Amino acid sequence: MIPEDLLQLLRCPLDTSIPLEYQAESAAKLPALRCTRCSLLYPVRDEIPCMLPEEAVLPPGCPDIDHLPCQKSRKHS
Numbered sequence: 001m002i003p004e005d006l007l008q009l010l011r012c013p014l015d016t017s018i019p020l021e022y023q024a025e026s027a028a029k030l031p032a033l034r035c036t037r038c039s040l041l042y043p044v045r046d047e048i049p050c051m052l053p054e055e056a057v058l059p060p061g062c063p064d065i066d067h068l069p070c071q072k073s074r075k076h077s
């Protein structure tokens with residue numbers, strides 16, 4: 001479990017204006033932090049969130065990271 005105060009500080013690394021939510025069970029087969037906009041799942045291993053987009057689990061139907069809303073907004077800003 002991620003402490004609530006830490007969770008409040010974490011943001012999607014693709015777009016740092018977007019908060020994350022904790023999911024005890026996720027498609028990543030591990031607890032994960034889910035981006036509340038792009039639904040990318042950042043796996044939490046041994047209570048440590050892995051915030052690398054390259055290791056995150058893409059939402060169903062999303063072929064690659066460039067299709068995610070957060071990644072698109074980063075390219076445009």
Ligand SMILES: [Zn+2]
Binds near residue numbers: 015
């Ligand atoms: Zn995102």
